[in-house]
Amino acid sequence: MTDAAMEFVTPLTFQALSGHSVHSKLLDSDEENAMGHINLARWADEIIIAPASANSIAKFAHGIADDLLSTVVLATQCKVTLAPSMNQAMWLNLAVQENITALRARGMVILNPEHGSQACGETGPGRMVEPGHICQEILQTEVGPLSGVSVLISAGPTREPIDPVRYITNRSSGKMGYALAEMAKSAGADVTLVSGPVALVPPAGVKLLAVETAQQMYEQVLDCSANANIYIGSAAVADYSPIAEENKIKKDGANKTLLLLKTRDILASVAESNDALFTVGFAAETEHLEAYAKDKLARKKVDMVAANWVGRADGGFDKENNAVTVYWRGGQQDFPMTAKRHLAQQLIKLIAQHYYEKN
Ligand code: PMT
Helix, strand or coil: CCHHHHHHCCHHHHHHHHCCCCCCCCCCHHHHHHHCHHHHHHHCCEEEEEEECHHHHHHHHHCCCCCHHHHHHHHCCCEEEEEECCCHHHHHCHHHHHHHHHHHHCCCEECCCEEEECCCCCEEEEECCCHHHHHHHHHHCCCCCCCCCEEEEEECECCEEEECCEEECCCCCCHHHHHHHHHHHHCCCEEEEEECCCCCCCCCCCEEEECCCHHHHHHHHHHHHCCCCEEEECCECCCEEECCCCCCCCCCCCCCCCCEEECCCHHHHHHHHCCCCEEEEEEEECCCHHHHHHHHHHHCCCCEEEEEECCCCCCCCCCCEEEEEEEECCEEEEEEEEEHHHHHHHHHHHHHHHHHHHC
16 A cells, blocks of 8 residues: 555555555565565566556656555566546646556556546546456456457548648547457457547557558558458548648638549458458448448448447447447347447447357
């Protein structure tokens, strides 16, 4: 326990509930005799810091060892998992985000905090993930229904440049795709996420390939699909792209016309290029949801299509919740409106079930 942790809960409470002695001081002669920081660092199979404060995260990122926890973390060679918890403005602060990026790059697992109302009265990202989720992460990272399965996911929008300063894009936030990546990872899969420009932190343990245009997304997805078992196309890929001007288009008083060229269909190309791949597309529709989704299932020759309404008050683009109906040849299933993470968990379960039926 750090000094700050002991301000909230006494070591005696921790000891009574866990049935284990509590370590808190770096230079305590009794504790050093019993198990010093080096022994503690060697003894642990895995270190989970929950909640991880902005201060502790900064110490880990910069190698500061001025208390027992930061010293053990510096000395250990085991897997370290952080469950950050702090005020939303602190979490979004560039200093914290840069520390998080540095720790991820060094192999620490970061369980992204959840979005919601906070003790300080504000609303935003910064609430520690639920303890059950932390346990699930620890238990399921290696073994799960998708253990040994390679899952490729596309997420977010694409940006199609008009000139060096302007582009065409859409309202996708990437939330649905990132939630699918997180849940596929929790199910034990080896996950690669090809993402358009979004303001999200990638889930722990997921390989992120950042792209901007539909063409770049096409190239990355096609390249990675050769080694994947499942492809989930949740990205909102531009169907049309302008021919980008080399210089900024000048205002001259006349109306302008943009010629839009058709982009390549990533989902259909991936499904065609690799017969063994289990392919899941999304259908984002403002009308005729079922008919259009079934048409995409047949025309793009994919195994499943998750159809969602878009442009409505709830669900779809850039919302916290979503609802889908999933269609496959010979069946369909409704998933009512719920948080995108919860929906993603249910979708991954369904996809895993159908993937094994096909293989
Ligand atoms: O990102 P969020 O804000 O969380 O929103 C989630 C979402 C609404 C974007 C998501 O749930 C969703 O519906 N994604 C698909 C959006 C889309 O482009 O739908 P579509 O009906 O236009 O395309 C059908 C399928 O073809 C999709 O799987 C799409 O990825 C794929 N496609 C489309 C065009 C193209 N050139 N290549 C493709 O692979």
